Amino acid sequence: MSKILRRVAAPLLALGLLGASVAPAVAAPRADKVIVLPGATSAEGIAAGKGSTFYAGDLFAGDIFRGDIRRGTAELFIDVPTGRQAVGMYADVRHDLLFVAGGFTGQAYVYNTRTGATVATYQFGPANTSLINDVTVTRGGAWFTNTFKAELYFVPVDKHGKLGAFSTLAVTGPASDTSGEFNLNGIVATPDGKTLIVAHTAHARLYTVDPVTGASAEIAGVDVPNVDGIVLDGRRLWAVQNFSNQISRFQLSGDLTQGTLTKVITSPNFAIPTTAALFGYKLAAVNAHFDTGIPPTSPTYEVVVVNS
Numbered sequence: 001m002s003k004i005l006r007r008v009a010a011p012l013l014a015l016g017l018l019g020a021s022v023a024p025a026v027a028a029p030r031a032d033k034v035i036v037l038p039g040a041t042s043a044e045g046i047a048a049g050k051g052s053t054f055y056a057g058d059l060f061a062g063d064i065f066r067g068d069i070r071r072g073t074a075e076l077f078i079d080v081p082t083g084r085q086a087v088g089m090y091a092d093v094r095h096d097l098l099f100v101a102g103g104f105t106g107q108a109y110v111y112n113t114r115t116g117a118t119v120a121t122y123q124f125g126p127a128n129t130s131l132i133n134d135v136t137v138t139r140g141g142a143w144f145t146n147t148f149k150a151e152l153y154f155v156p157v158d159k160h161g162k163l164g165a166f167s168t169l170a171v172t173g174p175a176s177d178t179s180g181e182f183n184l185n186g187i188v189a190t191p192d193g194k195t196l197i198v199a200h201t202a203h204a205r206l207y208t209v210d211p212v213t214g215a216s217a218e219i220a221g222v223d224v225p226n227v228d229g230i231v232l233d234g235r236r237l238w239a240v241q242n243f244s245n246q247i248s249r250f251q252l253s254g255d256l257t258q259g260t261l262t263k264v265i266t267s268p269n270f271a272i273p274t275t276a277a278l279f280g281y282k283l284a285a286v287n288a289h290f291d292t293g294i295p296p297t298s299p300t301y302e303v304v305v306v307n308s
Contacts, residue, residue, distance in 0.1 A: 032267045033305040035072050035284075037065045043301035045089040045134075045229075046286045047098065048277040049113060054284055055098055056303055057086025060295055064089075064098065064111065069284050069305050078116040084109060088134030088186065088229060088275055090142065095161030099135045099142045106130035108144055108155070110163060120163050124153045134186045134229060134275070138193030143211070145184040145198060150176035152187075152196070152209070175200055175207035175216035186230035186240070186275070195256060199227040199239065206230070206239065208256050220258040222250055229275030231283070238265075238276060238308065240285060245270040247285060249308070269304045283308045 037043055042059040049055055052070040055077070057063070062084030067074030080086075085103035091113060092099065098111040106125040111118055124132055124144065131147035141156040141164075150171040156164035170176075177183065180202020187198050189211075196209040197219070204225045207216040224239040231238040235252045237259065246266050250259035265283070273285040284305050289298035 032269050033069070033072055034269050035067055035069070035074050035303040035305065037067075037074050037301050037303065039076060040065065040301040042288070042296055043286050044087050044274050044288050045100070046275050046277045046284055046303060047089040047091040048279055048284075049091045049098075050093050052279060054277055054279075054303065055089060055091055055113070056286055057089055057100060058301075059086060059103070059288070062086045062100075062102075062109075064100070064116075067303065069279055069282065069303070072305075074303065078111055080109075080118075087132065088145075090135045090137045092137045092142070092157065092161075095157060097157070097161060099137060099144075099155070101132040101135050101144055103133070104128055104131055106132060108132055108135065108142075108153070110142075110155075120155075122153070122155060122166050124166065124168075125149065125151075131182075133184065136187045136189045136196070138189045140193055143187055143189065143196060145187050147182050147184055147201075148178065150178055150184070152184075152198075152211075152214070154211075169211065169214045171198075171209060171214045171216055173207070173216035174203070174205075174218055175209060177203065185228055188230050188232035188237070190232070190256075197230065197232060197237070197256070199224070199230050201227055206237070206259070217257070219252065219256060221261075222259040224248055228273075231276050231278050233278055236262075238278070238283060240273050240276050242272050242274050242288065242290065245272065247273065247276060247283065247306070265306055265308070267304055267306050269302070271298070271302070273304065278308060279305075281308050282306070 044059040064078035066077035087101040182201040249263040271287040276285040
């Protein structure tokens with residue numbers, strides 16, 4: 001992958017530093033459900049909506065698909081204006097909003113999940129020198145990562161679903177290192193919103209971040225080469241490892257200072273999964289097919305549903 005990226009003028013996704021994962025695969029392959037995103041020309045992000053509904057994005061076209069993991073169906077939902085991208089995403093089901101990281105546009109988009117209308121567009125940084133990569137939502141608003149800068153961006157959302165002006169949080173400590181090709185990537189938040197967890201692709205590590213001060217600290221015991229998107233449910237955390245073609249599950253300590261590997265999820269249907277969303281005991285992961293090139297050239301792009 002490094003050779004592929006060097007042939008590209010500007011990297012188009014935080015794919016992660018390459019290197020074989022050393023974690024042992026302990027989950028045997030099974031007959032997983034594969035849901036094709038019809039007409040997609042690329043893929044990267046996924047978000048859980050209400051019930052069994054999911055949203056997935058066409059990375060380079062920016063279009064949004066809506067599907068159902070129970071029925072195994074998907075269709076184009078939002079045909080976005082030319083020039084947008086869709087990387088990580090998160091659905092705020094309380095307010096019928098879908099937050100989408102805009103990649104190399106330096107932007108983020110907020111869509112209405114009932115109508116598909118664009119609610120807001122934010123310009124966090126200059127195009128091409130920013131990579132707005134992933135997003136998570138707390139009760140107070142949405143947090144976005146920038147892979148090229150040690151910054152997080154916060155979009156406030158009030159109890160009525162009204163959006164406010166964004167603010168920038170400078171990250172300090174070990175997660176602030178931007179010397180790698182890809183740095184801050186996936187992001188999640190604890191239920192109370194008092195702690196953020198970010199994936200750092202170049203370090204193959206996860207860090208907690210204080211949303212008030214920006215101070216970061218490593219979560220010990222978590223080694224995740226090629227880490228991309230992450231999912232948090234209580235103290236269980238899943239790390240999607242794109243070019244490792246696996247998802248690692250960790251049990252985090254109560255104080256979030258360390259994690260223990262409890263499961264490695266593999267599937268013969270994985271083709272460079274980048275992000276995932278949790279539906280009960282199922283995970284839905286997006287195949288980005290970055291092994292075919294940047295931009296990818298796969299004839300299809302899929303969501304693979306596996307046991308969590």
